Amino acid sequence: MEAFNLLLHGFEVLLTFDKLLLMMLGLVLGVFVGVLPGLGGPNGVAILLPLTFTMDPTSAIVMLSCIYWGALFGGAITSILFNIPGEAWSVATTFDGYPMAQRGQAAEALTAAFTSSFFGSFVAVMLITFLAPRVADFALRFGPPEFFAVYLLTFCSFVGLGKEERHKIVISMALGLLLTAIGMDTVSGQLRLTFGFNELLRGVNFLVAVIGLFGISEILLTMEESLSLRGHAAALNPRVILQVWKSVPRYWMTLLRSSAIGCWLGVTPGGAIAASFMGYNLAKRFDKDPDSYGKGRIEGVFAPETAAHAAGTSALLPMLALGIPGSGTAAILLGGMMVWGLNPGPLIFVEQKDFVWGLIASMYLGNIVGLFLVLATVPIFAAVLRVPFAAIAPMILVSCAIGAYAIQNAMFDVWMMLGFGIIGYVFKKLNYPLAPLTLALVLGNRAEDSFRLSMISSEGDLSVFFSNGLVGSITGLALLMLFWPLISAVFDKLRKKPAASAA
Amino acid sequence: MTDQAEASGGNRPAAKTRTADLVVSLLILALAVLFAWDSNRTGNEWASDGPEAGYFPFYLSVLMGAAALFGIGRVLLTKIHEGEVFVTRGQLYRVMQVFIPAVIFCIATQYLGIYVASFILTAGFMYWIGSIAAWKSVLTALIFSFAMFYIFEIAFNVIMPKGPLEAFFGY
Numbered sequence: 214m215e216a217f218n219l220l221l222h223g224f225e226v227l228l229t230f231d232k233l234l235l236m237m238l239g240l241v242l243g244v245f246v247g248v249l250p251g252l253g254g255p256n257g258v259a260i261l262l263p264l265t266f267t268m269d270p271t272s273a274i275v276m277l278s279c280i281y282w283g284a285l286f287g288g289a290i291t292s293i294l295f296n297i298p299g300e301a302w303s304v305a306t307t308f309d310g311y312p313m314a315q316r317g318q319a320a321e322a323l324t325a326a327f328t329s330s331f332f333g334s335f336v337a338v339m340l341i342t343f344l345a346p347r348v349a350d351f352a353l354r355f356g357p358p359e360f361f362a363v364y365l366l367t368f369c370s371f372v373g374l375g376k377e378e379r380h381k382i383v384i385s386m387a388l389g390l391l392l393t394a395i396g397m398d399t400v401s402g403q404l405r406l407t408f409g410f411n412e413l414l415r416g417v418n419f420l421v422a423v424i425g426l427f428g429i430s431e432i433l434l435t436m437e438e439s440l441s442l443r444g445h446a447a448a449l450n451p452r453v454i455l456q457v458w459k460s461v462p463r464y465w466m467t468l469l470r471s472s473a474i475g476c477w478l479g480v481t482p483g484g485a486i487a488a489s490f491m492g493y494n495l496a497k498r499f500d501k502d503p504d505s506y507g508k509g510r511i512e513g514v515f516a517p518e519t520a521a522h523a524a525g526t527s528a529l530l531p532m533l534a535l536g537i538p539g540s541g542t543a544a545i546l547l548g549g550m551m552v553w554g555l556n557p558g559p560l561i562f563v564e565q566k567d568f569v570w571g572l573i574a575s576m577y578l579g580n581i582v583g584l585f586l587v588l589a590t591v592p593i594f595a596a597v598l599r600v601p602f603a604a605i606a607p608m609i610l611v612s613c614a615i616g617a618y619a620i621q622n623a624m625f626d627v628w629m630m631l632g633f634g635i636i637g638y639v640f641k642k643l644n645y646p647l648a649p650l651t652l653a654l655v656l657g658n659r660a661e662d663s664f665r666l667s668m669i670s671s672e673g674d675l676s677v678f679f680s681n682g683l684v685g686s687i688t689g690l691a692l693l694m695l696f697w698p699l700i701s702a703v704f705d706k707l708r709k710k711p712a713a714s715a716a
Numbered sequence: 717m718t719d720q721a722e723a724s725g726g727n728r729p730a731a732k733t734r735t736a737d738l739v740v741s742l743l744i745l746a747l748a749v750l751f752a753w754d755s756n757r758t759g760n761e762w763a764s765d766g767p768e769a770g771y772f773p774f775y776l777s778v779l780m781g782a783a784a785l786f787g788i789g790r791v792l793l794t795k796i797h798e799g800e801v802f803v804t805r806g807q808l809y810r811v812m813q814v815f816i817p818a819v820i821f822c823i824a825t826q827y828l829g830i831y832v833a834s835f836i837l838t839a840g841f842m843y844w845i846g847s848i849a850a851w852k853s854v855l856t857a858l859i860f861s862f863a864m865f866y867i868f869e870i871a872f873n874v875i876m877p878k879g880p881l882e883a884f885f886g887y
Contacts, residue, residue, distance in 0.1 A: 267873050380783040380790075384744055387780035391751055391773055398769040405769055406754050429818070436814045437807045603846020604838075608860055610818055611834040614825065615864065619874050627822055634818075638811075642802060643737055661772050668766025 216343050223570030227578060232275055235268075236575060239276040240583050241590075243283015248290050248594045249605060255541040255651075256428035257284050259420055260612045262549050263619035270553040271571040277549060278529075278572060279579045281542050282334070285525050286587045287594065289326035289518060294319060294595055302486045302521040305493040309506060309513025316509055320449050323591055324457040325514045329468060331584045332461075333522035336472040337479065338576040341530045345562075345573075348534035352559035357666035358677050362687035364660040366694065367537055367652065370481065373697035377646045385645050389653025390660075392417045399658065400665045412625045419548045419654045421617045421626045425633025426640075426647055427541075428613040432606055433638045449591055457511075464515050467496050471516045475523025479539050480530050492520025526576065533569060534559060537656065541648055544655045552620070726806025733800035734791055741787035748781030813845050829879030835861040 227233075246257030258280050265273035288303035293310035306326060313322035355363075368386060375382045395406045396416030407413040461468075471492035478488040496516035497506045506513050528539030529546070536557035538544035550557050555565060562569055587594075617630040640647060671677035679685040693700070751773055758770030790796060803811070817837060824833035839857035842848045868874040869887065878887060 263874050264867070264872050380786045383783040384780055384787070387776045387783065388744070388747075391776050391780065394773045394776070401769045403758055403769040405758055405773060406751055408754065432814055433811050436810045437803070601842075601846055601848065603848060604842050604856055606814055607817070607821075607834075607838040607841040607857075610814075610821065611830070611837065611860075611864065614822070614834075615830065615868060615874075615876060618830070618876060619868075622875060624822075624826055624877060627825065631818060631822060635815075639736070639740060643733070643740060664772075665766050673762065673764060673766045 223574030226571040239279030243280035244287040247284035247287020305517035312509035329519040333519035337526035349559040361663040366691040369695035386649040389650040393657030425630040426637035429634025430637025471519035475520035479524035479527030488524035489517035489521035733797040736802040745784040752777035
């Protein structure tokens with residue numbers, strides 16, 4: 214009940230004219246960013262972050278999170294109409310969404326996508342509303358050792374559960390952690406890894422790296438493919454929308470299953486991409502007629518979209534409650550919070566009530582407004598895709614440069630952004646994952662600080678990480694995650710042996 | 717975008733995946749050695765109050781170097797990525813078509829300010845690389861640069877590098 218009152222307070226914070234205006238602006242910008250090839254959730258938020266530097270934190274987070282919702286909605290438009298996923302998490306939507314569009318059912322597919330997006334995020338926001346304050350409350354008992362154990366768990370689960378080649382995940386993460394070490398050491402005040410360059414004293418800024426890694430590299434990749442766009446026309450009329458909405462209750466099982474998958478993978482660092490594929494595959498497996506998937510089944514749109522949005526939204530839960538982002542975009546929002554002078558972590562629920570509950574309220578309102586906004590404006594955004602890339606590329610480039618410069622008013626950062634653009638391009642082409650690098654960049658300093666603070670209090674004794682049940686079980690879980698590939702390989706062997714002897 | 721690259725053998729490989737993988741691993745290894753050396757200089761011992769400033773970077777460098785060595789060994793000892801093309805000449809040409817203007821844009825920003833540089837970049841890119849009509853290119857670039865100036869300089873008060881042109885108008 215207390216959560217409900219606080220939520221009402223959040224709506225009070227939110228329902229002012231200028232905040233609602235920023236919300237609409239954020240949603241429109243977000244859909245735009247989601248639709249454009251070469252831009253996406255994380256880079257869109259990173260590039261538009263400078264706009265918020267002079268705002269108060271609540272307005273800033275409302276606008277940025279609405280950009281995020283908008284990008285989540287926008288990704289579906291290109292998947293269905295153009296067979297080009299605007300975002301990695303809408304890849305699974307193309308499997309059945311595009312065949313539907315080819316059969317002339319683009320309107321049904323789009324309505325299904327937006328409706329399920331809305332449903333998925335709504336479930337996840339409810340989860341955040343009631344669970345996040347409890348998690349934060351629980352985490353208030355955390356000291357440096359517990360926090361380090363949680364960071365360790367995050368890093369280990371990336372290595373253990375990652376789909377890419379292990380050594381590339383390790384390189385990506387170690388590189389990110391090393392880059393955060395550049396500059397002044399926060400504990401001893403010593404200079405590290407600066408090699409006498411004054412420009413490196415400030416260290417490598419997380420947001421500069423992200424703009425380069427995602428924004429610039431994506432332009433290079435899009436240019437390389439020289440894609441030409443040919444899409445299906447779409448106009449949504451109210452009759453079709455109502456027809457699809459009437460059919461929604463029939464798919465309750467798919468929707469609920471996908472929401473659950475999404476919430477789980479969003480909170481753990483599995484992310485929206487894994488969630489969308491898993492949602493799709495499970496819907497297919499449980500269906501009576503799995504062969505009809507991929508040929509234009511409406512469930513094939515419902516399932517991945519619900520899961521992706523539930524994951525994208527619930528990724529904000531650990532960010533709010535623990536200061537640990539569950540996705541790339543959440544990591545950037547976290548970086549933004551630091552720029553606005555907030556200290557992410559469980560205390561934020563106590564110290565910054567307006568901020569937290571304003572954000573949560575904006576998740577409800579942003580998703581409702583977003584649903585109607587995209588339904589009404591699909592034809593406009595579909596037209597955006599017909600603008601030649603030669604006109605869009607330089608504009609994205611300029612926006613990236615503005616974003617990188619504005620963070621610390623340094624021209625050096627713009628050059629660094631270009632450098633990270635090359636790294637991102639090469640890494641993506643060689644299948645080095647970028648998510649561990651991003652995560653390491655945003656958490657590196659905090660992880661090291663909490664480790665060294667624990668060491669100072671325990672006088673250099675490592676057993677502090679197993680000193681009580683709480684920290685011990687988190688550390689244990691982290692080690693389990695790290696060695697998960699080994700453990701599951703052993704299990705597989707054990708299971709295969711009896712099967713082989715039986716045969 | 718232009719047919720020039722395709723004519724001069726656009727599909728011929730400019731680099732193989734194996735080579736690229738090897739070069740990147742070697743660069744990472746070199747970076748790891750450099751970082752490890754510097755951290756060693758800072759101090760990588762375990763002092764009485766826990767690790768010294770160079771402790772974490774040192775062992776992270778070792779970890780990264782080991783992973784890079786694994787990558788190098790895998791390319792040299794196995795046939796992984798055999799015959800795969802990292803980037804073709806045509807692709808490299810197109811990537812350079814956007815990367816070189818980006819570098820010029822950054823240099824121009826330092827002397828002319830970001831708004832003038834963005835006008836030159838947008839108009840030039842649309843006209844020469846996109847082969848879009850001159851008046852459309854110039855008009856789009858003008859509107860875009862003015863919009864950026866208005867949004868950042870006037871509406872949101874974010875300070876950007878400015879050059880002689882803005883100074884002439886008193887900004």
